[in-house]
Amino acid sequence: xxxxSVFAIAAVALATVSVGTLGLRMSRATSDFYVAxxxxxxxxxxxxxxxxxxxxxxxxxxxxxxxQRGIDILWFPIGYTVGYLVLLVLIAAPxxxxxxxxxxxxxxxxxxxxxxxxxxxxxxxxxxxxxxxPQLQGAGLALRQxxxxxxxxxxxxxxxxVFIAVAAGGMRSITLVQAMQYWIKLTAIAIPAFVxxxxxxxxxxxxxxxxxxxxxxxxxxxxxxxxxTMLALCLxxxxxxxxxxxxxxxxxxxxxxxxxxxxxxxxxxxxxxPPVYGVxxxxxxxxxxxxxxxxTMALQLPAAMTDGLLATVLTAILAGGxxxxxxxxxxxxxxxxxxxxxxxxxxxxxxxxxxxxxxxxTSYRWASALAVVIPFVLSRVLEPLGxxxxxxxxxxxxxxxxxxxxxxxxxxxxxxxxxxxAGLAVGTACALVSLGSAFLRWTPEGWAGAVIGQPAAxxxxxxxxxxxxxxxxxxHRRPPHxxxxxxxxxxxxxxxxx
Amino acid sequence: xxxxxxxPSDRVRVTASRGRAPRHTMRAVxxxxxxxxxxxxxxxxxxxxxxxxxxxxxxxxxxxxxxxLPIIFAIVPQTREARLGPLPLPWVALGVLxxxxxxxxxxxxxxxxxxxxxxxxxxxxxx
Numbered sequence: 001x002x003x004x005s006v007f008a009i010a011a012v013a014l015a016t017v018s019v020g021t022l023g024l025r026m027s028r029a030t031s032d033f034y035v036a037x038x039x040x041x042x043x044x045x046x047x048x049x050x051x052x053x054x055x056x057x058x059x060x061x062x063x064x065x066x067x068q069r070g071i072d073i074l075w076f077p078i079g080y081t082v083g084y085l086v087l088l089v090l091i092a093a094p095x096x097x098x099x100x101x102x103x104x105x106x107x108x109x110x111x112x113x114x115x116x117x118x119x120x121x122x123x124x125x126x127x128x129x130x131x132x133x134p135q136l137q138g139a140g141l142a143l144r145q146x147x148x149x150x151x152x153x154x155x156x157x158x159x160x161x162v163f164i165a166v167a168a169g170g171m172r173s174i175t176l177v178q179a180m181q182y183w184i185k186l187t188a189i190a191i192p193a194f195v196x197x198x199x200x201x202x203x204x205x206x207x208x209x210x211x212x213x214x215x216x217x218x219x220x221x222x223x224x225x226x227x228x229t230m231l232a233l234c235l236x237x238x239x240x241x242x243x244x245x246x247x248x249x250x251x252x253x254x255x256x257x258x259x260x261x262x263x264x265x266x267x268x269x270x271x272x273x274p275p276v277y278g279v280x281x282x283x284x285x286x287x288x289x290x291x292x293x294x295x296t297m298a299l300q301l302p303a304a305m306t307d308g309l310l311a312t313v314l315t316a317i318l319a320g321g322x323x324x325x326x327x328x329x330x331x332x333x334x335x336x337x338x339x340x341x342x343x344x345x346x347x348x349x350x351x352x353x354x355x356x357x358x359x360x361x362t363s364y365r366w367a368s369a370l371a372v373v374i375p376f377v378l379s380r381v382l383e384p385l386g387x388x389x390x391x392x393x394x395x396x397x398x399x400x401x402x403x404x405x406x407x408x409x410x411x412x413x414x415x416x417x418x419x420x421x422a423g424l425a426v427g428t429a430c431a432l433v434s435l436g437s438a439f440l441r442w443t444p445e446g447w448a449g450a451v452i453g454q455p456a457a458x459x460x461x462x463x464x465x466x467x468x469x470x471x472x473x474x475x476h477r478r479p480p481h482x483x484x485x486x487x488x489x490x491x492x493x494x495x496x497x498x
Numbered sequence: 499x500x501x502x503x504x505x506p507s508d509r510v511r512v513t514a515s516r517g518r519a520p521r522h523t524m525r526a527v528x529x530x531x532x533x534x535x536x537x538x539x540x541x542x543x544x545x546x547x548x549x550x551x552x553x554x555x556x557x558x559x560x561x562x563x564x565x566x567l568p569i570i571f572a573i574v575p576q577t578r579e580a581r582l583g584p585l586p587l588p589w590v591a592l593g594v595l596x597x598x599x600x601x602x603x604x605x606x607x608x609x610x611x612x613x614x615x616x617x618x619x620x621x622x623x624x625x
Contacts, residue, residue: 071588074589074592074593078564081596081597081600082560085560085600085604085607086557086560088604088607088608089552089607090557093611214586214589215578215579216588218571218572223569226568227565230564254615257607257608258608261601261605264604268598268600268601271597272597411546486542487538490545491542494619495619495622
């Protein structure tokens with residue numbers, strides 16, 4: 001049991017490191033580190049984006065939550081997918097044409113303001129770390145489930161592997177790694193699902209009554225939670241730091257759109273499977289093993305449905321796939337966190353110290369070390385929340401801060417710098433209330449709990465409205481080159497001078 | 499009559515030099531775009547409005563198709579318990595059918611928005 005899972009996890013880690021270091025030979029300039037020299041086809045880029053995006057929350061979190069709470073959780077994977085449709089329709093091509101690499105770059109380029117850039121950088125770090133925490137904690141849980149080792153081992157393995165892959169090859173190798181990891185994850189979730197379904201079909205007898213678990217919630221609080229979660233996921237996707245970075249690697253706006261359609265297709269296939277584990281778990285795993293967390297439900301399922309070699313192999317496949325999920329999302333986030341630390345913190349510091357000749361790649365490597373060590377320390381200090389809960393909070397923060405900035409920045413010429421800053425501030429403040437209550441475990445009953453626990457339904461509209469109203473009041477604070485910027489965002493590349 | 503025999507004429511044929519005449523091709527309006535003229539801005543605003551209309555109608559369609567589901571489950575109790583063959587309808591709708599619908603919407607959007615851009619390039623090309 002243990003040995004097979006350890007072997008699967010080691011194989012995934014080894015593949016990641018070796019493909020990562022393979023990229024080292026191909027990447028020379030700093031732009032290779034950041035954006036793979038921008039020469040990646042839509043197909044591979046789509047696999048890479050999907051591979052990076054399907055995190056521990058998708059692989060294990062959704063299955064566990066479906067097992068616990070039933071049909072209403074199906075809205076989570078729907079939101080994760082439809083988020084890309086919203087992103088496609090609203091910002092995919094213009095964002096690529098803006099030439100922004102990070103959200104901070106976009107803020108500076110569109111709003112022409114250094115302070116706003118700094119604000120965006122701090123927010124990016126906050127969202128990325130919030131998203132990194134569950135990945136590291138999940139890795140610890142998965143490894144403990146498979147081997148009994150303490151949780152810090154799994155997190156440490158992820159940190160080391162990601163650091164090697166990110167620092168060694170930068171973006172080009174990460175693109176290869178991520179594209180590979182999508183297919184690892186799909187295989188690892190699909191094969192056990194089919195086998196377990198076959199086992200169930202052979203043994204199953206007559207109708208099963210699932211009771212309320214299988215019926216959608218229709219009380220007002222349930223509806224509020226569903227809609228608010230959907231809004232968070234749909235708007236939040238575009239504001240996730242590791243998603244935007246990937247769009248920069250498309251050659252042009254048209255390819256950015258085509259890549260996004262590819263991503264939606266790949267996610268659609270993947271998300272057919274996690275609920276299968278939830279339903280089968282409901283049938284065959286009435287209770288979790290004592291002392292284990294909800295997020296490891298899928299890993300316990302094979303042993304509950306079958307035994308001997310088959311159970312061992314299926315568990316190993318799932319453990320390997322889950323580890324691929326931790327590795328790929330962590331490396332994607334680490335790349336973007338490293339980008340922010342490098343560009344906004346280390347590079348200016350080094351430039352001041354050494355004149356202007358700081359070596360780009362060296363500073364980037366230091367930045368990637370910081371990008372994995374800080375979340376690792378935090379993941380040891382903070383008590384873990386559920387995987388999908390923490391990830392959804394990160395979406396809610398992005399939905400109430402970066403989403404209004406991106407949407408209004410791309411489509412509304414009258415957005416003023418003051419308006420953008422005020423909207424970001426309001427969105428951040430709302431998100432902090434919700435984050436604080438989640439991490440302090442302060443969850444009131446009834447409406448208050450739902451409204452604070454799932455804030456997007458009011459915080460995102462509030463941030464949008466603030467941006468619009470304050471911009472209207474401060475027309476003199478519109479960025480002077482708004483027209484030029486908007487032209488660049490919306491003009492097809494074929495009409496622009498090369 | 500041989501050319502040599504033609505009497506010298508005062509009349510000179512005047513033609514425009516092909517090389518110096520301003521070309522009525524893409525460059526002209528494309529320059530308007532890159533030179534930040536009011537006309538260039540106007541062209542791009544037109545494209546932006548068309549794209550925004552497309553985006554808004556697509557999002558509206560998504561909200562109607564997807565966003566109505568929880569309400570429908572709430573106000574039409576039969577849909578909650580309905581079955582599609584051996585499987586419960588809400589599970590099939592939320593677990594499976596939603597995904598191909600999203601892919602189709604995305605593909606439709608990409609085609610439509612590429613058409614808008616192609617038309618724009620075409621107009622600029624003729625200008």
